[in-house]
Amino acid sequence: MSATVRPPYGSTASEGGDTPPGGSRAGRVLARLAALAPSRARGSVPLRAALGAGLLSCAVFCLGTLLAGSHPLGPHSRNIVDMGTQYVPFHAYWRKELLGGADGDLFLNWNSGYGSNFLGDLGTYLSSPFDLLVVLFPADRVELALFVVSTAKITAAGAAMAVLLLRLRRGPWPVAAVLGSAYALCGWTLDNGAYVPMWLDGLLAFPLLCLVGEWALSGRRPVLGPLVVALAWTSNFYTAYMATLGAGIVLLVRLLTGESGETAERGRRWPAGVLRAARSVLIGVGLAAPLVLVIYAATKVAHPTPPVAFAPAAWPDVFARLLPATSGTESPALYIGTPALALALAMPFHRRLPARTRYGWPAAVCLVALSLHWRPTHLLWHAGAEPNGVTDRQAFVLCGLLLIAAWRSTADGLPRPRALAAGLAVLAALALAARGTYAVDRWSYPVFAVALLLGLSAAAAVFLAARSGSRARVARVLSVLAVALLVTAQAGETAVAGMRVARLERQHRSWSPPLGREERETAAVVAAKDDWPRVRTDPGAEPGRNDPMLVGGQSGNYYSSLTAQTTYTTLTALGYGYFAKGRRLMSLDHPVTDAIFSVGTRVRLVQDPAGGPGRVPRAATGPVPPLVTVRPDVRLPDPAARFGASVFANQELLLGARVYDPPARTTEVRHGKERVTLATTCTPGSRVYLSALTFIGSATMDGSRPVDFNGKLPATRPALQSLGVTPASGKVRVELRHTGWLGLPKQPIGCLVENRLERAVRQLSAGGATEVRVGGHSVTARIPAGSTGTALLAVPRIKGWSCAAGAGPARPAQSYLGLIAVPLDGTATSVSCRFRPPGLLRGAAVGAGALVCLVATALWCRRGRRRAARAAAEPV
Known part of the structure; x- marks a missing residue:
């Protein structure tokens, strides 16, 4: 019975039939690096590497943040793009959910989108164990909590990569620590992951899953792997x-x-190792199925973003992203640090390595890089969906492969000067090819040159230590100097790169201001006025970044990758605006939609009446129907009930009453390229609204202040807005000054007669629910006896709702113009609805099956170990 005997950590035993590289002087010097801190236990070597990589990653990330002046180590906001509009609000809501105070539960979020699937959002944005750290911070320090969460993930990723490197090949732990930190702070992290915290879990997952593969090959940890x-x-x-x-x-x-560590005899059994790896992946994914299948189901019914044409980055742009201080979304962020990149590029020329190793890893790197430029493999990396925004989100895997190549290039001994020179020549060629590309910053080449000089100095110290002969003290001092120079080169360059990337992000991408006084005061006003579920309290249309999650209340405002198509279709048909190509729905300040969705209190930010420089929240209340109303005139199903092109007619259809003036002829007169005048007639005293789907500019009605619109389909659409009150003459004249013009809808102006709306609200309230109770993911309403027609819930009918009338059976909820509808036959005195995230039951069944497989695997492996132990104990 053969066994593989592995050399101790820090040794340089050969893997193949080539000359043992450990016999070289440089190899012996690198072995000394691993022995800088004496160890009694072999297991402490990966622990030291993990601690070193984690601490270095944390320190360098914080140093880059400090140099950039970013929060919490500086005055500038880190809320770049989705950081401020998604991740900060989601973590604020998650904190309330964990500690109590949220209106919904794990299944449903009552605050956003008038009722949204929270379990899908939880699995997308908040399911990492690191996100639980948010409960340790006060409610007004969510941004600090998110910075700590991101830093913890980066720290853990660096530590995991250092352990993986030593598992792949034993070598000097200080070098493994530096390269582990280089992976954690690669360009993908600095430019993408730092502002999309959920992606950082993938950064940590890559080395961990590689370790699972190593355990599978060696037949170890059959339970821990899955x-x-x-x-x-x-x-x-x-x-x-x-x-x-x-x-x-x-x-x-x-x-x-x-390199799998198999002997010739066991190498013939490598398919068993692959099967063990596949078993670990299948069982592990099965265990995650209760959440993964919920996300998948939510994705299937989410509002799709417009198609994106595949456009691979030009190769000079790709080469530029290997340099420090580069930023952009159109090309993969591949920076790993100049010293690490030089080691990786020297690998094909490192003749002390076995030929298959010398060419195998560079070939893998090249093939993965090419996969970014071919549409089928590009789609394979992104699970078949062309990504919006950052195009090459898988770049962290390529960075990891480069770091592994750098480690294999130096673990057994530093490449000889000739090999290093060849690698540096390739590096210089790549740097020259990147000149003049859009991503290169004015700091890129100076920082690159300084890091390269320090890296060469570290290599020179290693070679001098190798030539020091028997002078052990000199060799030790030079070895320490080499490590210091390597850390300085890698960490210093990365800190400066992080600083520049953060500044470039602030200059060239949209950002949100830090949470402050406005949010605190709005939250206080919302809490004082909140009367849920009798009526909704909308925290307002500004600043529009998932505000209900931040400050409370119940609104149509909602930004998620899983925004349901039903919610999008219903709200946009009523005049709601959006950003992010339809997945960021904005609140609409309008009395008709407030009546439809039972918004009884609305908070608006107004100029401080005391004369202060900022704005203060003020709450306005008004009568609205209850959350559940009864529509005797509606019979389900109604094939004729569908939205049209006019948002004003759509509002009347869903409200069930005529509240606008009948559409009058609107004349349109153009004055040059930037001015248009609209004219029509309305009832005197009615309120004038403008629907401008693709209008960029301002609209002014005679005697009123200008109102700004920003419409650029498909990315953004402005909401319906009020321009003023119709004068006594009944003549309405609106002047548009535009900088971007793509046309107006067929009925751009609507005139709301408020006494008609008041009458409609009284009628709906009189026949609506007399009592409404709302649970975490349920609604129960008591309705007048003898009610017929349809009970209409002011909640979008997203997939997962089931309803019952009276004591009848629960059935999948029906829809009327996108809202939950329950048919009534005159016998029911109550209606009840309950939400269950689609995919949950199927995921639970798959998860239970995977758990059975995991237990069976544990029992089988335990039985196998016992048989092997008995066989070993039997006398030969």
Whole structure:
């Protein structure tokens, strides 16, 4: 019975039939680096590497944040793009959900989108164990909590990569620590992951899943492996999917290069190792299925973003992203640090390495880089969907492969000067090819040059230490100097790169201001006026970044990748505006939609009446129907009930009453390229509204202040807005000054007669529910006896709702113009509805099956170990 005897950490035993590289002087110097801190236990070496990589990653990330002056180490906001509009609000809501105070529960979020699938959002944005740290911070320090969460993920990723490197090949732990930190702070992290915290779970998942592959090859940890896979897929299934593909590539390269640690006899049984790896992945993904399938189901019914044409980045742009201080969304962020990149590029010329290793890893790197430029493989990396925004989200896998190549290039001994020179020549060629590209910053080449000089000095110190002969003290001092120079080069360059990337992000991308006085005061006003579920309290249309999650209340405002198509269709048909190509719905300040959705209190930000420089929240209340109304005139199903092109007619259809003036002829007169005059007639005293779907500019009605519109389909659409009150003459004249013009809808102006709306509200209130009770994901309403027609809930009918009338059976909820509808036959005195996230039951069944498989695997492996122990104990 053969066994593989592994050399101790820090040794330089050969893997193949080539000359043992450990016999070189440079190899012996690197071995000294691993012995800088004496260890009694071999297991403490990866622990030291993990601690070193984690602490270095944390320190450098914080230093870059400090140099950039970003929150919380500076005055500038870190709320770049979705950080402020999604992740900060979601974490604020998650804190309330965990500590109590949220209107919904794990299934449903009553605050946003008039009722949205929270379990899907939880699995997308908040399911990482690190996100639980938000409960340790006060409610007004959510941004600080999110910075700590991001830093913790980066720290853990660096530590995990350092452990993986030492598992792939034993070598000097200080170098493994530096390269682990280089992975954690690669360009993808600085430019993408730092502002999309959920993606950082994929950064951590990649080295962990590679370790699962190593355990599978060696037949170790059959239970822990699937649990690690389950944790990765639960934390963020999107990037975990990419990390799983990357780990599969690493496993394949390990097998093809003969690095798997198998003897010749066991090498013939490598399919068993691959099957064990597949078993770990399948069981792990199965364990994560209760959340993954919910997300998948929510994705299927989410509002799709417009198609994106595949456009691979030009190769000079790709080469530029290997340099420090580069930023952009159109090309992959591949920076790993100049010293690490030089080591990776020297690998093909490192003749002390076995040939398969020397060429296998560079080939894998090149093939993955090419996969970014071919549409089928590009779609494979992104699970078949062309991404919006950041195009190459899988770049962290390529960064990881480059770091592994750098480690394999130096773990057994620093490449000889000739090999280093060849690698540096390739590096210089890539840097020259990147000149003049859009991503290169004025800091890129100076920082690159300084880091390269320090890296060469570290290499020179290693070679001098190798030539010091028997002078052990000199060799030790030079070894320490080499490590210091390497850390300075790698960490210093990365800190400066992080600083520049943060500043470039603030200059060239949209950002939100830090949370402050406005949010605190609005939250206080909302809490004082909140009367849910009798009526809704809308925190307002500004600043429009998932405000209900931040300050409370119940609104149509909602920004998520899982915004339901039903919610989008219903709200936009009524005149709601949006950003982010329809997935960021904005609140609409309008009395008709307030009546439809039972918004009894609305908070508006107004100029401080005391003369202060800022704005203060003020609450306005008014009568609205209850959350559940009865429409005797509606019979389900009604094929004729559908929205038209006019938002004013759509509002009347859903309200069930005529409240606008009949559409009058609107004349349109153009004055040059930038002015248009609209004229029509309305009832004197009526309120004039303008619907401008693709208008960029301002609209002014005679005697009123200008109102701004910003419409640029498909990215943004302005909401319906009030321009003023119709004068006694009944003549309405609106002047448009525009900077971008794509046309107006057929009925751009609507005149609301308020006494008609008041009458409609009284009628709906008189026949509506007399009592409404709302649970975490349920609604129960008592309705007048003998009610016929349809009970209409002011909640979008997203998939997952089931309803019952009276004591009748619960059935999938019906829809009337996008809202939940329950048919009534005159016998029911109550209606009840309950929400269950689609995919939950199927996911629970798959998860239960995976759990059975995991237990069976544990029992089988335990039985196998006992048989092996008995066989070993039997006398020969």
